[in-house]
Amino acid sequence: MKKFIIIILFFLTGCMNEATSYPASEQVSKSDRHANRILISDLTRLDHEMDYDLLKEAIVSTYSDHTASVWGENIEGVITEIDTDDKVVALTFDACIGTPNSFDQELIDFLIEAEVPATLFIGGQWIKENEAEFMKLANNPLFEIANHGYHHKPLSVTGASAYNITGTESVEEAFNEVYQNQLLIKELTGEFPKYFRSGTAFYDDVAVEMIEELGLKAVNYNVLGDAGGTFNQTQIVNTFQTVNPGSIFLFHMNKPNSEIASGVIEGISQLKEAGYSFVQLQEYDEFLK
Ligand SMILES: [Zn+2]
Incomplete structure (x- = not known):
């Protein structure tokens, strides 16, 4: 099970790094956003503090182009x-x-x-x-x-x-x-x-x-x-x-x-x-x- 999670994480980390390599001015694409979502949902379920930075990067990448209106x-x-x-x-x-x-x-x-x-x-x-x-x-x-x-x-x-x-x-x-x-x-x-x-x-x-x-x-x-x-x-x-x-x-x-x-x-x-x-x-x- 652990091995499976590590493989999934490795795969998703790859997706996420791709997503975060876009210039800040460009919108995160739909598929990258989807990969981020899966990554975030996995990381919030894992019992590991070392994933903090990875989770933060995924959150920042997903929401940095959102504009607060309320x-x-x-x-x-x-x-x-x-x-x-x-x-x-x-x-x-x-x-x-x-x-x-x-x-x-x-x-x-x-x-x-x-x-x-x-x-x-x-x-x-x-x-x-x-x-x-x-x-x-x-x-x-x-x-x-x-x-x-x-x-x-x-x-x-x-x-x-x-x-x-x-x-x-x-x-x-x-x-x-x-x-x-x-x-x-x-x-x-x-x-x-x-x-x-x-x-x-x-x-x-x-x-x-x-x-x-x-x-x-x-x-x-x-x-x-x-x-x-x-x-x-x-x-x-x-x-x-x-x-x-x-x-x-x-x-x-x-x-x-x-x-x-x-x-x-x-x-x-x-x-x-x-x-x-x-x-x-x-x-x-x-x-x-
Ligand atoms: Zn208070």
Whole structure:
């Protein structure tokens, strides 16, 4: 089997090198693009970090002639809810930048105590600052680990910005932002995340296409739970009253000096009384839309 993969890779690498030898001004031909697609899909399945550069070259070659025309949070291709009539909601918590005291222990302890599952979108820098905490979270089956970008940047191929944060400036940088964190999480947990959310949750359309090609799903939200940690407890509890079956919440788990924990604790208790239960994204993977 290994031999077979190596032969295929050798063949495809040949195709790809041909594709990348075209002058930048020329469009990548249809058959080269097809070869790149097969290569990318193979590389994202292989368990080998040494293929990083090969994968990056194939992505850059495929997307460098694409022009971004849309910029926003909930653009086409970005998942915002679960398509279901089941009374379930998905709670997602972002861990953005790793600074000292950037872990909301009270919030996480409550989820564990109450056995409420959640999906945690974790940034590469946060992981590096909080590796021991990260490992505890990753080893707890209540939590599903997802990718929140290596440097917590909006995902752009042109340097578009959101909330005064400059996005990635090229296809290559966008790829690095996504894939360096994929590899970091894989190295620590043994598994590649299935879901990605960019820093600030902003994307352009080329970046979203690239994420899909890498075998990931871009996931945002349809309930803004804490507005970047600025909501007070009452405002957070009120967001729980806006849910529908299949809602996806966005909260933060890196802001312990906020009212997020107390708001979430009260909101979850109200939703339970209303007959809702809580799910990880992967449980409803095929119904994400
Ligand atoms: Zn974030």
